[in-house]
Amino acid sequence: MSGVYPYTFKKLIETISQLPGLGEKSATRISFFLLSKPELCEILGELIKELPYKVKLCKFCRNLSEEEICSICKDEKRNSELLCIVENPVSLSYIEETGVFNGYYFVLHYLLSPKDGIGPKELGLDHMLYLIKLRNIREIIIALSPTLSGEATTSYILEVLKDYPVKVTKIACGIPMGMEIQFVDPLTLKKALFGREILKEK
């Protein structure tokens, strides 16, 4: 279909098609849109080119940062006894959005997944142990998705921490707010029963 377009244009369509969620049709549509917006091309092209040079990982939490230490790790008003383990910067931003956590983070960037070649080494838990000492952490909150990889990773982190004098918790698994019980899968309902909350003690 793109046989008659000039080389640069074809190459642009092909390259945009490599981005996640975009096929040849949407890539073509985006390319024509860009062709009609020279100023946007200048801005977007520059942003994409400089991305790998500008955005790095924070040397403490490994969240995205343009400086050596990110704004969260620099914030001394946070509770330095709490460390929340998240899979990636997206999870981190969702947790920040809730506004109820004011400790520090540690970003794994991977979950254990032998089939994808992700073993314990890829998690970089030595760095987590370093942070625990550095910040005098008392509680580790594991906030990973309750998936197979997430649960395996949680177990592994627990194993690594077994001789460390820190409390380890994980975020609750249960029925999403507003959902009717009849639509919840049996496994979630089971977790919700085990993790039941005390409303009145005797």
Add this chain to the structure above:
Amino acid sequence: MSGVYPYTFKKLIETISQLPGLGEKSATRISFFLLSKPELCEILGELIKELPYKVKLCKFCRNLSEEEICSICKDEKRNSELLCIVENPVSLSYIEETGVFNGYYFVLHYLLSPKDGIGPKELGLDHMLYLIKLRNIREIIIALSPTLSGEATTSYILEVLKDYPVKVTKIACGIPMGMEIQFVDPLTLKKALFGREILKEK
């Protein structure tokens, strides 16, 4: 949601969100993907930046071209008696793909649409008349979408050409191949009846 991302990353998400068909979620996903592919950033960033400088319109047909005259207009083996009027380079490429047309093209880039401020001037039909003389065109094939704007534009082109010694045709409107008649809208069926093909003369 993107409150905790570093400036460049946030800016990238915002800018990608401006592209057609992409919202904040897909823009975020694409931005993370790019972050993991520094070589792709270099290639894609450069392609987007150079796009407005490299891809221009052919001085004859006004199709996209990296040279002053596009490869189709340069091709002297084509039938110089036929000129096909298309709305845009996408239509042109679809027609080329059919492999049944070997004349030249003229790309309008617009269809008449008073509400969008597109009047006769925007169509640039003077340039079409220039091509008709230059190439000694005998037949103009109008290949515009059978929409309101497409039909209005077709009528206007016909009006402009009324005193020119050229045959003017437009591509057939009818039932798409493989579609059952019961699913065709009445207007299309009406057009298909009017435009019926002779299978046997008497």
